[in-house]
Amino acid sequence: MASRRRDHVPAVALLLTASLLALAACSAPPEPDPAIEVVEQDGAFDPLAITLTGLGAGREVRLVATTDLDGAAMSSRATFVADEDGRVDLTTTAPTEGSWTTVDAMGPFWSMTGSRLGIEAGSVDHSVTLSLSADGEPLAETVVERTGYGADVEVRDVTDDAMVAAYAVPAGFSADDTLPAVLVFSGSEGGLGNARANATWLAGLGYPALAISYFKSLGQPTELAEVPVETFLTGLAWLREQPGVDTDRVFTFGVSRGGEMALWLAANRPDEVYGAFAPTGAGSLYCGYPNWRVSAWTLDGVGLPCGPSSAVGTPPETQVPVEAIDGPVVLACGTADTQWDACGRLRDVRPRFADQGLVTAVEQKDAGHFLAIAPYRPFGLDEPGATPAATHQARVDFWDAVDEVLAEAKQQP
Numbered sequence: 278m279a280s281r282r283r284d285h286v287p288a289v290a291l292l293l294t295a296s297l298l299a300l301a302a303c304s305a306p307p308e309p310d311p312a313i314e315v316v317e318q319d320g321a322f323d324p325l326a327i328t329l330t331g332l333g334a335g336r337e338v339r340l341v342a343t344t345d346l347d348g349a350a351m352s353s354r355a356t357f358v359a360d361e362d363g364r365v366d367l368t369t370t371a372p373t374e375g376s377w378t379t380v381d382a383m384g385p386f387w388s389m390t391g392s393r394l395g396i397e398a399g400s401v402d403h404s405v406t407l408s409l410s411a412d413g414e415p416l417a418e419t420v421v422e423r424t425g426y427g428a429d430v431e432v433r434d435v436t437d438d439a440m441v442a443a444y445a446v447p448a449g450f451s452a453d454d455t456l457p458a459v460l461v462f463s464g465s466e467g468g469l470g471n472a473r474a475n476a477t478w479l480a481g482l483g484y485p486a487l488a489i490s491y492f493k494s495l496g497q498p499t500e501l502a503e504v505p506v507e508t509f510l511t512g513l514a515w516l517r518e519q520p521g522v523d524t525d526r527v528f529t530f531g532v533s534r535g536g537e538m539a540l541w542l543a544a545n546r547p548d549e550v551y552g553a554f555a556p557t558g559a560g561s562l563y564c565g566y567p568n569w570r571v572s573a574w575t576l577d578g579v580g581l582p583c584g585p586s587s588a589v590g591t592p593p594e595t596q597v598p599v600e601a602i603d604g605p606v607v608l609a610c611g612t613a614d615t616q617w618d619a620c621g622r623l624r625d626v627r628p629r630f631a632d633q634g635l636v637t638a639v640e641q642k643d644a645g646h647f648l649a650i651a652p653y654r655p656f657g658l659d660e661p662g663a664t665p666a667a668t669h670q671a672r673v674d675f676w677d678a679v680d681e682v683l684a685e686a687k688q689q690p
Contacts, residue, residue, distance in 0.1 A: 502566070528682075
């Protein structure tokens with residue numbers, strides 16, 4: 278009878294194989310737990326790095342950010358898909374959907390929605406809770422401390438020479454310092470509020486800044502009409518007299534309608550003003566608002582030539598002689614600005630500068646009007662027709678340019 282032959286594996290070999298497999302299993306590193314890794318900021322203007330780890334390849338996860346900002350409940354959310362290593366790096370990976378959809382590690386912060394915030398919220402320290410989940414199950418949570426733009430800044434009201442003003446300086450600023458300084462004023466909203474915020478943010482970058490009101494405050498015009506240029510000259514003289522201010526490196530910072538005056542001062546007072554920042558501003562002088570029948574500005578009691586604010590191209594006599602500006606200038610605009618055609622005005626004035634290398638122009642597609650607000654804060658991003666991510670990117674680019682210009686000025690002999 279024929280026999281069927283079977284190959285036999287020696288028992289010792291089976292035991293050895295089982296032992297090796299058991300040893301390998303014991304020595305294999307355990308799968309890491311899900312975690313949210315945050316590289317902390319160095320200051321309010323510095324973006325964070327955020328990485329989600331230990332997720333498993335291809336896993337879909339949800340990141341939610343929540344905070345109480347100046348008494349307002351705010352939140353953002355986004356969905357991501359982990360890479361083959363089970364990671365999501367927010368600096369290189371865009372959400373598949375969420376309150377922001379671009380590659381941006383700061384998306385959880387600026388894209389928050391909830392209560393409507395005032396501009397003063399930018400100076401408030403607050404904690405943000407980041408929560409990670411998948412399929413409705415919590416995976417990890419961490420708390421990020423966000424520094425307000427008012428940290429390490431000292432602000433005091435100034436009433437000298439009948440000014441309505443506020444002086445913001447970096448904490449510890451002294452007469453032994455020699456730093457560039459900035460004269461700051463707002464646009465057609467008038468008053469001191471927005472200018473004070475901008476001055477605080479500039480001081481947060483490390484530079485003294487004087488915010489002034491030029492209409493709508495006590496003793497000033499009630500509208501943007503026949504505003505004396507002397508108001509700005511008084512503020513400029515006061516700032517230049519302050520200990521620690523480098524009088525060769527004084528800048529003007531005017532927003533929107535204030536932008537035309539920022540450039541006018543730099544062009545017409547080159548011995549006193551080194552350069553200018555004019556986000557959503559203009560290189561021509563426009564008539565009053567809302568009364569366009571009178572000049573917005575007067576000098577020695579005489580109205581300066583002006584054009585209608587509806588026009589981009591204006592007569593030569595209304596144009597600011599920007600070719601006389603010797604120092605750096607930063608301009609910014611968004612193509613979705615509904616307040617006025619800021620990008621048309623930027624394109625109109627830019628070719629007229631004598632040294633194009635001194636001009637930085639931030640022109641952002643789909644961005645709105647409120648570009649002078651410091652970045653990474655969730656307010657002023659709900660403009661009709663504008664894309665919040667575009668407006669926020671314009672803010673980042675504008676403030677990066679301001680920081681770079683001031684840092685270079687600081688190094689000048």
